[in-house]
Amino acid sequence: MLLKKLFLLVILCLLLGQVDARLDVCATCPYKAIKPAIAASQAGDTLFIHSGLYQEGNILIDKALTVIGIGYPVIDGKNETEVITVTANRVSLIGLHIKNVGTSYLEDRAGIRIKKAKHFLVKNNKLTDTFFGVYLEHAREGKVVGNVMKAQAKNEASSGNAVHAWYCRKLVVENNHVSGHRDGIYFEFVDSSIVRHNVSENQLRYGLHFMFSNNDSYEHNTFRNNGAGVAVMFSKKINMWENHFEHNWGGAAYGLLLKEINDADIVRNVFEENTIGIYVEGSNRIHYLNNVFRHNGWAIKIAGGCMDNDVSGNNFISNTFDLAQTGKGTYNRFDGNYWSEYTGYDLDRDGVGDVPFRPVKLFSYVVDQTPETMVLLRSTFVDIINFSEKISPILTPAQVQDHAPRMREIDIPFTH
Template sequence: MKTLIVLLFAISCFLPNLASGTVIKLTSGGNIQMAIDNAQPGDTILLAAGRYEGHDLTIRKPLTIWGESYPVVDGMHKGNIFLVAAENVHFKGLHIINSGKSTMEDSAGIKFFDSKSCTVSDNLLEETYFALHFSNSEEITVSNNRLFSSAEKEYQTGNGIHLWKCKNSTIENNTVMGHRDGIYLEFVTNTVSRQNTIEGNKRYGLHFMFSHDNSYLQNTFRRNGAGVAVMYTHNVLMQENLFEENWGASSYGILLKDITDSQVINNIFRKNTIGIYMEGSSRNTFQNNSFQQNGWAFKLMASCDRNTIEANNFLGNTFDISTNGSVVLNTLNQNYWDKYEGYDLDKDRLGDVPYRPINLFSMIVEKIPAAVILWRSFLVTLLDRMEKVIPSITPENMIDNSPKMKPYDLGTAHS
């Protein structure tokens, strides 16, 4: 019985391919467009290893394009390479290079319109303007692709994985390097991004707007031009991601603008100029995150309300929290602050003296960035001490009433 189930399962896995009619084999130099036009819906076009040229290869029926040991499809720097408007189109194992470069038509390696149930997996895309571009599509799976661009300036390249008005999709295990935005989502709902590595992109690692009910799990965002910026969205889950080494005056681990009802859990923010910058955001939960060696761990603007920052570790940051006003409508609770100097007499592992994570000098630096040069001088230390004893300038309510005495043991995917 058991073997039968396994057998059935194995068959069902191959079913899309088996059921999909004939396999059309192309050899190096073959005309892909002709093969597509001649194929019946559900056929598989198998590209043998070698080199193929062509651009604006248009697919309007269910097809599988399968490459044997990464055949090169060269767009010759003209237009889009593949254009898809159909259901059940699958790309696998291709090496796609040299799309056109046009901001007018957003040239892409593979571009999908109004498609459904399509997959793009195990492909290598190099020197494409946009790499994978999806609009008005659903149930898309993008997995195990490697997307590289060697553009020097932001305007010379498009986004790695670009989704516009899509839903119910999965983006996993991809590597995106050197593009403008690593992953760009606009009007995208119910989509999961998992275990992607987004590194060294010119603008944002992850950029989404108006994209509700999505989750971002176990991704790595490293050394992107301006880190990660996400806006105008509610109900987002960000879990176990790593945000690392985003350096620069306007570079953030995450910039959250107008994000509501979202959860940021179990992430690591390491060596960013600003770990999290948040403005105009409400009702978000930040839990079990680890902030390590950032310039500013958290910039919490006064326009945020009802956010909860709870049970996080703050370790070795230059400034833990800074803000721009005196109003604080957010809750800080039971975090571990390595700068906390209180004591715990009743041994409940929570400090008996509240911790004020904002120091006076970070308020000064917020107003006059040039003053950062005086950091760690005796004068500034003295001022901070005085402010800690008698708070007069720093917001009265930015306070953790029960700071943790020992750091949390946050075992995450990246530690």
């Protein structure tokens, strides 16, 4: 019965001439170039592009093709054009090495552009010095996986983003290694998407950037040495799990920047050696749970207008300042964290310190007012004024305290 059905299907396909064909492209193949092969192909065909150099200007893919590079064929835009533009659904691009898109101040050229298409796959490609790497506009339900994108961005105005998504839904951006762009991964009006296991480093601006995007999550990513690790702005319901934010140093450098964000979870992330671990502005109802802040300048800096945030179960270890608050009207909870600066005691030995901890130091106010006073950090005089403020608080907000500071580092159940 089954066999009969299958047989009928094959017959049908033969009759309609719809059998998926294989087209090879190389110097000695039937097709010497990519464009003629695409022209000769039909939807559902697979193009095998063998190693070699292909300089064909802008290549348009307007039918459902699978394009596979063998031995990383180099497709070179010669710094003149965008390289591959996809306008059809179900296109896969695998194993290509796309090079030299060239900067343009007039148009956002990309190594690969997916335009108004669904179900695409961009996998294991190398993109070198592409102005924008993978540019997704009005694209849905597609994946960008395992790509390596390198550029040498010099300044923000003349550089593009490695993965740029605009008006998209249900994207998966996974296992990519992106470096040297303006933003590593940029989401604007992108909903219900996942960013995971990527490494984004040495970007001029942000490792990952959300604008007006909702219901997304990013997890297990590493953001290193960027202008700022991750910026999440004007977005709702973003889950942030188990990411590493490392070594984001500089005047406006953050591990994570939250601006006008509501209802997000920030769980089990590690913030290490950032000038500011998390900088929060106008964000409400955010849960900071089980994160580790180690050797940051400021672990968390909260600017005005933040309400109902819950910071608990986190480890604050050897940060220059654990917490700084500027502006008024900030009502947040800080109970149940471990603070390496805490010097209280635990007489009943329940693991919880018997006196509350005040994470905001007087000196952080002074530094906020007069940043140059930073040179007096850890001086005896500053220790004395911090100490006297600790004994009788005048300037530091009384309500900012951890009522249940942990005596020992909290064991954090990472999943990887």
